[in-house]
Amino acid sequence: DTGVSQDPRHKITKRGQNVTFRCDPISEHNRLYWYRQTLGQGPEFLTYFQNEAQLEKSRLLSDRFSAERPKGSFSTLEIQRTEQGDSAMYLCASSFPAGTVDEQYFGPGTRLTVT
Amino acid sequence: AQSVTQLDSQVPVFEEAPVELRCNYSSSVSVYLFWYVQYPNQGLQLLLKYLSGSTLVESINGFEAEFNKSQTSFHLRKPSVHISDTAEYFCAVSGFKAAGNKLTFGGGTRVLVKP
Numbered sequence: 128d129t130g131v132s133q134d135p136r137h138k139i140t141k142r143g144q145n146v147t148f149r150c151d152p153i154s155e156h157n158r159l160y161w162y163r164q165t166l167g168q169g170p171e172f173l174t175y176f177q178n179e180a181q182l183e184k185s186r187l188l189s190d191r192f193s194a195e196r197p198k199g200s201f202s203t204l205e206i207q208r209t210e211q212g213d214s215a216m217y218l219c220a221s222s223f224p225a226g227t228v229d230e231q232y233f234g235p236g237t238r239l240t241v242t
Numbered sequence: 243a244q245s246v247t248q249l250d251s252q253v254p255v256f257e258e259a260p261v262e263l264r265c266n267y268s269s270s271v272s273v274y275l276f277w278y279v280q281y282p283n284q285g286l287q288l289l290l291k292y293l294s295g296s297t298l299v300e301s302i303n304g305f306e307a308e309f310n311k312s313q314t315s316f317h318l319r320k321p322s323v324h325i326s327d328t329a330e331y332f333c334a335v336s337g338f339k340a341a342g343n344k345l346t347f348g349g350g351t352r353v354l355v356k357p
Contacts, residue, residue, distance in 0.1 A: 162345075167349070169334075170345070175343075218286070228274050228338075230288060231288075231343075233285040235284060235285040
């Protein structure tokens with residue numbers, strides 16, 4: 128296994144369009160996280176799944192955002208009616224909790240540009 | 243709630259000189275502490291972590307960080323940097339397992355190593 132993968136790596140879209148990103152975690156990892164990183168800032172937590180259950184969502188995740196992990200493997204993040212403020216790097220991470228803390232492994236990210 | 247402050251947004255440093263990246267955090271619960279590195283056009287990679295025990299933790303490539311509970315700090319140091327250390331460094335905290343393992347990141351410190 129080569130790590131967490133994300134597709135696409137870059138996406139340019141016009142304001143008002145819908146976009147969907149995909150994340151494939153490391154195969155044995157049952158936790159999957161989504162973060163958003165805007166230019167010059169650190170990543171901010173959006174949501175996470177344990178298996179197929181979405182356990183927590185940030186207040187940053189407006190109604191236009193939805194995330195799924197239907198079979199507990201890959202996950203998708205959809206943004207409806209994109210706005211220019213959605214332009215950011217969307218990062219996915221996965222982990223397998225062992226002991227007291229789970230070490231998160233990050234993918235390369237999907238860079239979204241909304242024009 | 244947790245927050246992380248990285249006091250320097252950019253640190254220029256000459257090759258073979260020492261570097262220190264400052265990180266302070268606040269939290270109402272006990273936390274785990276991490277440093278991640280992001281090389282240009284790559285995803286985040288875990289550099290080192292503090293979970294418990296010895297307050298000084300080391301990475302395989304010469305970085306070390308010291309947890310100071312009284313000052314709520316987790317500064318990162320390297321006694322002699324290389325050109326290849328040019329990257330952005332993020333300090334992050336995570337609550338204990340029961341409180342969720344989402345990461346809260348600082349704003350990042352960009353290190354530019356000059357020859």
